[in-house]
Amino acid sequence: MANTSCEEPSRTPVISMRGITKTFPGVVANDHIHFDVYPSEIHALLGENGAGKSTLMKILYGFYRADAGQILLNGKPVSIRSPQDARRVNIGMVFQEFTLIPALSVAENIALFLPDLPAVLNHREIHRRILDLSEQYDLRVDPQAVVAELSIGERQKVEILKLLLSGARILILDEPTRVLAPHEVEALFRVLDNLRRDNYAIILITHKVKEVLACADRITVLRGGRVAGSLLRSEATEGRLVTLMFGQELTSPKADRRKVPDKGASPLLELRGVETRPAGTEMRLKGVDLQVYPGEIVGVAGVSGNGQKELSDVVLGMIPCVRGEKILFGEDMTHASVGVVRRRGVGFVPEDPLSMAVVPFMTVLENLALTRTWHYARAGGLKMDWRAVHRDAQDAMSRFGFSFSLYVPARTLSGGNLQRMIIVRELAYGSRLIIASYLTRGLDVRSTFAARQALLQARDEGAGVLLISEDLEELFALSDRLVVLYDGRIVGTFRPEETDIYTIGHLMTGSEVPHA
Amino acid sequence: MPETTIISSRLAGFWRKLLDGLVRYTLTILLALGLFGVILLISGRNPLHSYRDMLVHTMGSAYGFSEVLVAMTPMLLTALAVALPSRLILINVGVEGQLYMGACFATWAALTFPHLPAYVLLPLMAFVGMLGGALWAFIPGYLKARGIVNETITTLLLNSVAPKIVSFFIFGFWHSPMDTDKTANFVPAARLPTFFGTRIDLSLFIGLALLVVFWWFVKYTRWGLEMRAIGGNPQAARRNGIPVSTYLVVGMCVGGAIAGLAGMAQVSGYYGLLLANFSRGIGYMGFLISWLSFGDPLGILLMSFVVAVIFTGGNLLQLTQGLPFAAINLLLALTLFVVLARPQFSGFIRRKTA
Numbered sequence: 001m002a003n004t005s006c007e008e009p010s011r012t013p014v015i016s017m018r019g020i021t022k023t024f025p026g027v028v029a030n031d032h033i034h035f036d037v038y039p040s041e042i043h044a045l046l047g048e049n050g051a052g053k054s055t056l057m058k059i060l061y062g063f064y065r066a067d068a069g070q071i072l073l074n075g076k077p078v079s080i081r082s083p084q085d086a087r088r089v090n091i092g093m094v095f096q097e098f099t100l101i102p103a104l105s106v107a108e109n110i111a112l113f114l115p116d117l118p119a120v121l122n123h124r125e126i127h128r129r130i131l132d133l134s135e136q137y138d139l140r141v142d143p144q145a146v147v148a149e150l151s152i153g154e155r156q157k158v159e160i161l162k163l164l165l166s167g168a169r170i171l172i173l174d175e176p177t178r179v180l181a182p183h184e185v186e187a188l189f190r191v192l193d194n195l196r197r198d199n200y201a202i203i204l205i206t207h208k209v210k211e212v213l214a215c216a217d218r219i220t221v222l223r224g225g226r227v228a229g230s231l232l233r234s235e236a237t238e239g240r241l242v243t244l245m246f247g248q249e250l251t252s253p254k255a256d257r258r259k260v261p262d263k264g265a266s267p268l269l270e271l272r273g274v275e276t277r278p279a280g281t282e283m284r285l286k287g288v289d290l291q292v293y294p295g296e297i298v299g300v301a302g303v304s305g306n307g308q309k310e311l312s313d314v315v316l317g318m319i320p321c322v323r324g325e326k327i328l329f330g331e332d333m334t335h336a337s338v339g340v341v342r343r344r345g346v347g348f349v350p351e352d353p354l355s356m357a358v359v360p361f362m363t364v365l366e367n368l369a370l371t372r373t374w375h376y377a378r379a380g381g382l383k384m385d386w387r388a389v390h391r392d393a394q395d396a397m398s399r400f401g402f403s404f405s406l407y408v409p410a411r412t413l414s415g416g417n418l419q420r421m422i423i424v425r426e427l428a429y430g431s432r433l434i435i436a437s438y439l440t441r442g443l444d445v446r447s448t449f450a451a452r453q454a455l456l457q458a459r460d461e462g463a464g465v466l467l468i469s470e471d472l473e474e475l476f477a478l479s480d481r482l483v484v485l486y487d488g489r490i491v492g493t494f495r496p497e498e499t500d501i502y503t504i505g506h507l508m509t510g511s512e513v514p515h516a
Numbered sequence: 517m518p519e520t521t522i523i524s525s526r527l528a529g530f531w532r533k534l535l536d537g538l539v540r541y542t543l544t545i546l547l548a549l550g551l552f553g554v555i556l557l558i559s560g561r562n563p564l565h566s567y568r569d570m571l572v573h574t575m576g577s578a579y580g581f582s583e584v585l586v587a588m589t590p591m592l593l594t595a596l597a598v599a600l601p602s603r604l605i606l607i608n609v610g611v612e613g614q615l616y617m618g619a620c621f622a623t624w625a626a627l628t629f630p631h632l633p634a635y636v637l638l639p640l641m642a643f644v645g646m647l648g649g650a651l652w653a654f655i656p657g658y659l660k661a662r663g664i665v666n667e668t669i670t671t672l673l674l675n676s677v678a679p680k681i682v683s684f685f686i687f688g689f690w691h692s693p694m695d696t697d698k699t700a701n702f703v704p705a706a707r708l709p710t711f712f713g714t715r716i717d718l719s720l721f722i723g724l725a726l727l728v729v730f731w732w733f734v735k736y737t738r739w740g741l742e743m744r745a746i747g748g749n750p751q752a753a754r755r756n757g758i759p760v761s762t763y764l765v766v767g768m769c770v771g772g773a774i775a776g777l778a779g780m781a782q783v784s785g786y787y788g789l790l791l792a793n794f795s796r797g798i799g800y801m802g803f804l805i806s807w808l809s810f811g812d813p814l815g816i817l818l819m820s821f822v823v824a825v826i827f828t829g830g831n832l833l834q835l836t837q838g839l840p841f842a843a844i845n846l847l848l849a850l851t852l853f854v855v856l857a858r859p860q861f862s863g864f865i866r867r868k869t870a
Contacts, residue, residue, distance in 0.1 A: 318755060342757030356755055359748035370745050371756045377738040384738055 020069035029055040031225045042202045044216035048444030051222040062086040092168030094159045102148035153184040172203045189215045207444045267291040268464040273324035283307040286488040292464040299479030300468040307488040347431030351438040360411035396428035437468045548851040570829030582714035588824035592723035593778035594802025599811035601771040610671025611775045612799025613678035614649035618776025621648030623790040626706035634705040649776020650769040657768025661761040698791040708785035719781030731813040
């Protein structure tokens with residue numbers, strides 16, 4: 001244990017959680033956890049999915065009651081029974097799913113959260129307070145903007161502003177970087193840095209080791225509901241944190257062997273001048289030309305909202321191409337239905353599995369069968385061969401090193417397990433073309449490795465992969481070829497070893513590539 | 517073996533669900549009767565006497581019970597005609613219209629081919645009746661699948677069209693020499709067989725069989741699985757390659773066909789002729805029953821039975837207690853209110869058993 005070095009008798013922690021224990025049916029989520037937060041510090045709570053981070057913080061925020069243990073506020077015991085209690089003692093939390101009301105303006109959303117909201121709103125006063133604070137901490141947003149029109153990054157700023165204006169001094173951020181683009185992450189860290197300087201205490205829940213090293217002062221690692229270690233930034237290294245998280249060191253899979261695809265082979269997917277017609281807030285694809293060859297991973301880099309969703313939807317057949325041609329496996333499938341495309345062997349890992357790929361109230365097993373009902377149907381469709389579904393799922397899970405329950409409703413799975421389920425369904429059953437959108441979003445380190453491994457394995461078996469991501473590191477590690485999508489167009493095609501993150505980054509943001 | 521424990525735990529789950537359902541429906545009905553009793557008291561009747569009359573006349577004699585089953589028969593079918601599309605999140609308010617079209621088509625067959633033997637004529641009537649209902653439902657189904665118009669509105673509006681079409685045929689062509697608002701009696705070959713010397717006809721058993729088939733279809737078949745997927749998350753279903761639009765159109769048409777069958781059963785079994793405005797709101801009653809029972813086949817059976825008891829018992833109350841028929845609608849409305857308050861109920865039960 002490394003927590004001896006953390007004892008600092010000179011300072012009282014602003015929050016001290018002592019011996020917190022919480023059990024849910026069948027699982028001990030928190031097992032005698034000690035967790036201290038000091039003022040003007042960023043304390044990272046690190047652990048893989050299911051390690052107990054969220055549970056611990058939900059206890060602190062009053063969502064759950066601990067079975068045992070005590071919470072001390074500035075050395076005095078407090079009882080926090082509800083989020084209202086937590087807010088009363090100046091604890092605030094930013095959740096993964098934001099709690100803003102999209103139809104209201106920024107100022108109205110913030111006003112709703114103020115503890116001293118008067119009966120008649122003084123809009124000017126609220127605007128002034130928002131502007132002051134946003135100026136001070138680099139959280140610039142327009143108070144009059146309607147939340148529905150803000151980007152995810154801006155919404156997060158509003159959430160933070162909301163807490164600051166309501167007087168919170170202890171901020172809990174649950175996986176705040178999950179939804180952010182790389183440059184937004186940096187901006188967030190600068191904000192947190194400013195807040196720390198002004199004596200705020202910040203708790204950062206995360207499973208990303210790199211981010212912890214980039215911004216935390218103190219790190220507590222949870223593993224299986226226990227504290228695996230607590231250390232200062234100066235004592236932490238990437239290897240040490242990973243060891244604490246998993247009990248062993250892991251190495252990241254890389255596409256060790258870059259394939260130069262055989263251009264003589266015919267492409268699995270060929271888009272020729274594909275255009276779409278936008279509906280609502282969609283981005284228009286403006287003449288996309290793209291080929292994916294067998295045994296090749298084509299990485300699509302780009303800031304989300306530049307046509308990624310439309311690209312995967314048009315390949316799947318969800319939205320029509322109004323101009324151009326789509327050739328799949330040598331056949332013209334420009335106007336084929338999703339059912340036909342899927343049946344020819346196209347797998348799809350969407351960016352938001354719960355809403356885009358899963359039926360929440362059906363069991364995991366039923367969800368696994370959904371893309372291939374024709375394969376498991378017996379007696380002409382009068383019954384389903386659930387044994388076969390079960391067998392295939394078990395095989396795939398043991399191949400990937402996943403384990404999740406098959407007989408529970410899909411909505412009860414954690415985000416990580418849901419993504420694992422989708423990976424099993426879309427990668428394991430012999431898809432010839434795989435569209436993977438944000439493949440590893442929400443996955444912890446270990447599952448990220450497994451997911452990447454699965455993708456590489458599928459590639460080595462001859463499948464073509466279209467890997468859509470914002471994570472440049474991932475794209476560079478896995479892709480055989482990289483294209484950059486910006487404003488509905490492909491603005492560059494590269495071999496990863498012949499380019500670098502900066503060139504791609506500039507193309508992604510539409511800025512000029514500086515000539516070196 | 518883990519598999520046997522899964523099965524036994526599922527079996528236990530099934531019994532608990534059944535028990536839960538029975539307790540829930542019983543409490544619902546008791547509460548509704550209690551509330552209605554207050555209304556009876558206010559209007560100066562003795563609720564206990566009224567309820568005793570109702571029970572004695574419906575459940576107390578073989579004849580009364582058979583009349584309850586007769587009243588229940590079309591409701592089984594019309595409720596199913598709502599329940600099936602509801603699995604695809606289609607709100608079929610148009611059973612009433614589909615019922616009329618089914619009756620209209622079936623009557624055409626009965627009047628055009630009176631010389632056919634029963635074993636040919638009845639299936640033919642059933643077939644064209646279902647066809648009529650399906651065609652009527654195809655209109656809103658197709659418009660919905662193309663994303664043009666919401667099916668709730670179209671089905672509801674078409675309800676006022678279909679009876680007019682039926683009246684047009686009756687008044688214009690089909691009415692009997694004696695009456696203007698109904699056809700002549702059908703030939704015996706066009707009548708559904710009845711049983712036990714009562715008015716119970718074959719359509720009761722068809723309705724019960726269809727409920728079982730519906731339950732089995734949704735639970736075990738590939739198409740049932742795909743329907744549940746569409747009902748649970750249409751977007752995901754589409755992305756997973758399930759032809760959602762086709763399902764919407766077909767689901768609506770099958771619902772319409774079942775409603776059409778109910779119409780055929782009414783003219784061929786209950787009336788033996790086609791009468792303008794024959795329905796007495798059976799279609800809407802089916803909608804109510806289906807939504808009260810959340811489209812669950814067992815629930816449809818129970819709720820249809822309860823509604824049938826209230827209906828037939830209510831008719832008797834008009835005679836014995838001198839209540840207006842509107843009072844029966846009041847009782848049905850109270851039942852609806854109470855059923856919609858179900859969440860509080862289940863919490864109550866759970867706390868009691870815990």
